[in-house]
Amino acid sequence: MIIDSHCHLQFPKYKDDLKEVIARAQESDVAMICVGTDYETSKQAIEIASQYENIWATVGLHPNDNLGETFDATEYEKLLKMDKIVAMGEIGLDYYRTTKDKDKQFQRERFEQQLVVAVKADKPIIIHSRDAGQGSIGIVHADLLAILKNNLPSKLGVAHSFTGTIDEARQYLDLGFYLGFNGIITFARQYDEMIKFIPLDRILLETDAPFLSPEPYRGQRNEPAYIVEVAKKLAEIKNEPLDNIISQTTKNTQKLFKI
Secondary structure, three states: OEEEEEEOOOOHHHOOOHHHHHHHHHHOOEEEEEOOOOHHHHHHHHHHHHHOOOEEEEEOOOOOOOOOOOOOHHHHHHHHOOOOEEEEEEEEEEOOOOOOHHHHHHHHHHHHHHHHHHHHHOOOEEEEEEOOOOOOOOHHHHHHHHHHHHOOOOOOEEEOOOOOOHHHHHHHHHHOOEEEEOOHHHHOHHHHHHHHHOOHHHEEEOOOOOOOOOOOOOOOOOOHHHHHHHHHHHHHHHOOOHHHHHHHHHHHHHHHHOO
8 A cells, every 4th residue: 555645635626536536546555645725625625534444634724825714723623633634734834925024924923823733632744845946945944943843743744745955854854754755756856865865764655636746747637646656766766676665655654644
C-alpha cells in the first residue's frame, strides 16, 4: 500500500468523476488523506472519508482562505472530534498571494490560533508554506519556524510540499517534523541534494491533487493514483529500491497520523 498523505478529493475538479478517481487509486492500492482548506472543504473531506475505508480527512483553514473566513475555533474543535480526522491542516503561511504586511501578520496570528486548537485536540498539523518568490526565499520558513518553536504542538506534523533548503529541512527535522514531497520533485532538479540529506524515515509521499501533477502527467489534472511516480523519483534520487521507499513512507504516514 502507498499512502497519498495530501490530496483534495473534495475540490471542484473532481465533481464529475470522483468515484472513478477513487476507484483508480484503490485499484493501485493507494490510500488517501483528504485535506481541508476551510470550514466547508473540511466538512466535505469528512463526508468523503466516511464513505471509504482507505480515506481519512483533515480539517483546517488554509492561509490563503483565512483572510476571507472568520475562524471559529469552537466549530473546528467540533470537526476535529469526528471519526477519521487525523490532523489539523492545511494551515500555515503563504506570502506568494498575500503581499501586504498587515495581511501577513494576520496570517501569523491565525496560524498561532490554529496551533492552539491542534494542541487542544491532540492532533498533528499539516503545514502550508510558500514564499513570495525570487529574492524572498527563506522568509516564510523563518517565520514558520519561529512560530513553531514558541507554540510547538505536542503531536508535531509535516511540512507539506517542502521546497526549502537543507538548513531549513534540518530545522524542521530537529523539531521532530516530517517533510512531504510531491510531483515537484519529478521535474525540478534543484531539490535533489536536499532530499538526499533527509532520512527516509522522516519523509511522506503526497500528490497535492488536483495540483502539481508529476511527470509524465504534467499539464493534466493530478490524482492520487499518480503517487507512484513520486515514489519512483524518490527511489531514484535516494538510490533506494522502490519497495523500500513505499514501505518506509507508508510506515511514516501511519505513525504520524495514527492510521
